């Protein structure tokens with residue numbers, strides 16, 4: 001089933017808990033202290049919190065139906081998971097050419113350059129029932145629903 | 149339905165995927181004149197062309213070259229003919245003639261034959277040790293030549309994308325490179341002077357010499373081995389390897405002397421069909437709509453080839469889809485400096501507004517070009533984070549009057565955009581580039 005994360009900016013408080021949980025989830029140890037203080041390459045969050053004045057919202061890959069990053073990827077590293085419909089990056093294949101960054105209209109792919117250069121983006125928390133950003137948002141500013 | 153696809157790269161592969169989305173039954177045959185590659189006895193049947201410089205520079209191994217996996221053709225039930233050139237089109241009989249005279253009848257044909265390296269007039273091109281650089285075989289031949297001839301010095305003719313990528317690979321192999329460029333700077337087709345200067349300085353720091361406003365007129369060689377080149381101004385440079393990378397042009401060999409219309413490339417309509425019914429073209433060999441310049445021209449980049457191949461595939465399989473057009477863009481990392489250039493990057497003429505910030509010392513440069521308050525071009529050097537948002541604004545031709553002053557701010561993001569547009573974006577109705 002294709003899951004989608006919906007953004008409700010009216011509810012976002014800008015607390016950035018999603019960012020913290022995302023980083024920890026994508027660390028090797030999944031331990032918050034080690035993730036922030038002892039891992040190499042340092043994990044980075046795959047969610048972006050934008051904030052200006054009273055407005056804020058959390059944004060991550062939209063797993064676009066017609067995804068420009070899939071077309072731009074020169075190595076074939078970016079692919080759509082047949083089962084979940086998620087757009088994922090095969091980090092082994094990725095060479096860090098940043099073609100995907102050039103075309104993602106949401107600006108939600110980051111460069112991860114501490115170790116091998118790879119594109120870093122939301123993977124909907126592979127294996128989790130609900131993505132951790134959604135699970136840990138105290139105010140339901142991001143919600144996960146199966147696609148209508 | 150019999151589909152025949154000439155070309156097994158970005159355009160052809162995207163077309164296979166699109167055809168199979170709509171038509172599970174039709175017969176698909178794909179032809180490529182490039183050979184199968186064997187890695188530890190395992191055959192690889194396609195590869196990513198832009199990766200050849202990574203292969204030469206030993207940043208990527210042969211087993212990482214394939215763009216789609218081994219099972220791709222089996223899963224999509226495609227008959228693949230490799231190492232065989234299509235030599236003729238017989239439009240009346242609707243068949244493609246292959247070298248060796250095999251004939252392939254088709255109901256729908258896609259020509260995705262890519263580009264050909266431009267060969268300039270230089271004396272002594274057959275000296276040995278002279279290569280172009282667009283195919284996997286080129287990378288492997290260059291590698292072998294370097295090994296057997298213990299190459300220490302090379303000349304790269306052309307300071308465009310391919311020339312610089314080749315240069316970088318050679319420098320990885322500890323070869324001293326001199327680039328000879330006809331224009332007054334590198335990457336003159338996509339960069340402005342400031343962006344070029346950042347890359348030129350970085351190349352210089354790495355020990356690469358750049359000669360501009362000049363060109364190679366002759367290659368001197370002995371015993372099947374280049375020894376040096378002579379420039380237009382008479383200067384001599386010693387080198388045992390010469391890479392010629394002055395550009396690529398659409399490969400239209402196959403349609404010459406047929407009624408299929410061409411300009412520089414094969415001309416196609418909004419459905420990627422040529423002027424002949426049932427014959428389509430996509431990728432570097434064709435000339436499709438440039439969304440920004442509002443004219444047809446070849447845009448020889450990977451994303452455009454995939455997009456065109458996909459749309460052509462849909463139309464061939466009967467799902468009518470219109471091609472929205474593409475525009476020039478590229479993301480290239482050189483000397484460890486990431487760069488992205490999109491659209492009109494150095495406008496000439498009236499009516500343009502340019503916003504920029506330039507920090508030469510730290511190799512950081514950002515430039516936004518606006519026309520009638522719409523973003524039409526951008527350059528990012530070093531700081532490329534979130535560049536795609538600008539590409540999106542260009543593609544959607546969004547009026548930027550209300551947020552122009554935020555465009556270059558550190559914290560520029562979707563939050564800087566009008567709420568309506570932002571909501572439209574995140575609602576998931578994304579049009580595709």
Ligand SMILES: Cc1cc2nc3c(=O)[nH]c(=O)nc-3n(C[C@H](O)[C@H](O)[C@H](O)COP(=O)(O)OP(=O)(O)OC[C@H]3O[C@@H](n4cnc5c(N)ncnc54)[C@H](O)[C@@H]3O)c2cc1C
Pocket residue numbers: 074097154155156157158159160179180181182197198199200201232233234235260261262263281282283310313399402430431432433448449450451453478479480
């Ligand atoms: C070194 C290098 C680096 C590049 N880097 C980038 C980059 O960073 N970003 C980017 O966007 N683009 C890059 N490009 C450009 C990109 O590779 C092309 O735009 C893309 O490959 C075009 O795909 P295509 O399917 O149109 O044709 P091609 O990839 O050129 O493939 C053509 C296909 O047609 C086949 N063919 C041709 N003629 C015949 C015939 N007569 N009979 C049978 N088969 C035939 C060939 O075998 C091949 O399978 C780079 C190119 C090079 C060479």
Ligand code: SF4
Pocket residue numbers: 060061062063064067068069070087103104105106107108109121
């Ligand atoms: S990375 Fe960007 S372009 Fe790719 S699917 Fe996610 S939101 Fe869409």
Ligand code: SF4
Pocket residue numbers: 072073074075076077078089093094095096097098099100101118119
């Ligand atoms: S950075 Fe990686 S995922 Fe992105 S386009 Fe390049 S190879 Fe593909």
